[in-house]
Amino acid sequence: MEYDDVVVGAGSAGAALAARLSEDPDRSVLLLEAGADYQAVEQTPDDLLRTWISAGPHDWGFVAKATADREIAYPRGKVTGGCSAVNGHIALRGTPEDFDEWAAWGNREWSFDKILPYYRKLENDRDAEGDFHGASGPIWIERPRRETWQPINKAFYDACREIGYAEAWDHNEPRATGVGPWPRNRRDGVRISTAIGYLHPARHRLNLTIRSFCNVHRVIVEGGRAVGVAVECGGAAQTVRARRVTLSAGAINSPAILMRSGIGPRAELEALGVRCVVDSPGVGANLIDHVLAPVVAIPAPGVPHDPQVTNPVGIRYTASGSNEFNDMQMYALNFFDKSLWIGSELDLPVPSIALAPGLQRPRARGRVSLRSADPNVPAAIDLNYLGDAEDLRRMADGVRLAWRIMNSKRFAPYLKEFVNINAETVASDAAVADFVRANCGTIYHPVGTAKMGPESDPMAVVDQYCRVRGVEGLRVADASVMPNIVRANTNLTCIMIGERVADWMRAQA
Ligand SMILES: Cc1cc2nc3c(=O)[nH]c(=O)nc-3n(C[C@H](O)[C@H](O)[C@H](O)COP(=O)(O)OP(=O)(O)OC[C@H]3O[C@@H](n4cnc5c(N)ncnc54)[C@H](O)[C@@H]3O)c2cc1C
Structure with missing residues (x-):
């Protein structure tokens, strides 16, 4: 047939x-x-x-070259x-800028005003209404309520606000920038x-x-x-x-x-x-992917770290010295383990927490190529993370911002000690760049x-x-x-x- x-x-x-x-x-x-x-x-x-992420039983098992000398599971x-x-x-x-760039590159059907109806069509946003949102699509979206955030998520939010980042109650509002709850496609924990x-x-x-x-x-x-x-x-x-x-x-x-x-x-x-x-x-x-580099710490005794509420709040922000709106994100992970940091060689203490800056506008490009005509042989994946000096610079800037937040009066009381970084690393341009290279991983977005x-x-x-x-x-x-x-x-x-x-x-x- x-x-x-x-x-x-x-x-x-x-x-x-x-x-x-x-x-x-x-x-x-x-x-x-x-x-x-x-x-x-x-x-x-x-x-x-009900997992936060699941990279086990239903996975292709790819391995990718992250940088010249590191391979990671992908x-x-x-x-x-x-x-x-x-x-x-x-x-x-x-953001609107993303799609207006696609349109400017000769894809007029993908300008923000043309794609917005489809973002609306797919969602059933339970919190946000109005011209930018949909209420009857197949994908249920809600935001974690502040009362469900863990102490370090609240500390992260308060520290970001004190530094001067705006409140972003609805990260999907087109001009949103700053700190607020991540919208999630999760309903009743599923x-x-x-x-x-x-x-x-x-x-x-x-x-x-x-x-x-x-x-x-x-x-x-x-x-x-x-x-x-x-x-x-x-x-x-x-x-x-x-x-x-x-x-x-x-x-x-x-x-x-x-x-x-x-x-x-x-x-x-x-x-x-x-x-x-x-x-x-x-x-x-x-091939383009978002790269991240977690700054990991051991929480102070008694600080809750519930995997079910990992990462309820985060920040979209513009790197210092950058003219690209919202070219960075940062996650506040009150529960951090190997499943969230695929490819790291570091032995993570239990429990661990992390702030993880992630680059949203990478300039480096990688490549997928065939190793063999045999369909059972996986393709070669070369991510070329940090293959552009500006990518490395913004990631180093993000690591320093994470360090600043974690040492703020709001956040510091929840920490016992840092795992993969110290003040000398942060003070040195060369050392912080080495930190990014050694600790970078994927946000899984090829x-x-x-x-x-x-x-x-x-x-x-x-x-x-x-x-x-x-x-x-x-x-x-x-x-x-x-x-x-x-x-x-x-x-x-x-x-x-x-x-x-x-x-x-x-x-x-
Ligand atoms: C661990 C992880 C965490 C992530 N977290 C987030 C997040 O929090 N938020 C977010 O927005 N994005 C997240 N992403 C990224 C996002 O999920 C992906 O960008 C998106 O799902 C990709 O959609 P796609 O349709 O391109 O491909 P996929 O969703 O990957 O679909 C491809 C499908 O094709 C099938 N397939 C492949 N080859 C063949 C073949 N030869 N024959 C038949 N079938 C085949 C695959 O099995 C798969 O089902 C995450 C991704 C991962 C892996």
Whole structure:
């Protein structure tokens, strides 16, 4: 049989896309997911529901090169819901500047005024109302009440206010900057993934087929048109035909599937024995991620550190000496362990707490490339963190701000001692830069590896409607298409991309 649409990957964007496409009962939609699928909340394992983040049982197990001399584990969700099912459920939007930059780079359909309706459509914000918010979307959003914050979160908030940062009660208000509660896609203690928000209410539809444990190897291209996918399911290699194929396999696997399908940098493909169908040098390039560097301390005896309320409050701010609005974030983690700092070589004392500055406007670019044409060999991921001097400078500035807050009269009483830093480190430019290099880790936000752009940009892989250049009937809709990273955690923006692309695809026959 032939489907109208095959969507590869049931993550943040793919689940939203498949659910919206299948609202049209005359359209047959097949959603293929490499990981497991849990059909109801009651059947879903607890690591996908009530954890802060979950980087264990439902993970691809990637390893990435963080800097020239450090490798880190690089979690990606492998389950329906994708990373939205394992993530830290901070529900933050990019700023108007982010999207107006995409538009200025030749993607006019992505200006802030054009994408705002889709941010609104996806959310059911229980606290904030008005022109910027939605109240009937699939993703429940609420903010942790101050009375639920732990003492160090309150101390963090008070110290930031005393330093002069504004109150940001609604971090998703377009001009918001400063300190306030993180909006969260969590309801009654349960993470609202796209599997729960989008797929569960759509499962009864006869025109939507969701198949788990289906690992898509490549897109089948015939006569310049995508006609289906080659997929391994239950140990058997199979093909599925479709009128249109959309890759929503995330910023690591979507470019990998493109390259295995012969769409990518010609020399790289041919060196691996893959016949080049479209020479597209941008596939896998332009990898961008947010980097963080936690300043870790042991709390004073008796200070609560409840993992269920980790990180309820944070700050979006502009680095000193920077002219880029909100180019930094900082988390106040009253419970800090290895699961939150993947790739660190440090033995963390128990209990530990941390303030973690994170760069939101990195200038360095990394790369995803194939090591082999074999679909079972994971792609090589080179993050190139701190590969730009300004990235390192702003991160060093963030570490010093964390140190200042932790030594403030509000915060200091909650600390026993620092774990990975001291006053001499903070005083020296060279030492603080070394600290950042040695302690940096991921905020888990890779984007940009099949970026959108106008025809004049040779590195653009898709056009602004997310159609792959050079192949009819093939799209990418996920984090890969962002031309630059948003200055916010990326989940809501990926869901928004799924919503936006669904509208265009539904408007087509
Ligand atoms: C540990 C962690 C914590 C995070 N915390 C936050 C947070 O607090 N807030 C926030 O906003 N963002 C957070 N993020 C980032 C955010 O969740 C991601 O940016 C977003 O979910 C990516 O969406 P996507 O649609 O691009 O890809 P994904 O959600 O990764 O979806 C891709 C899907 O495709 C499937 N797939 C991949 N390859 C194949 C294949 N070959 N065949 C079939 N299926 C395939 C995958 O299994 C997956 O289900 C976090 C991410 C992680 C990993």
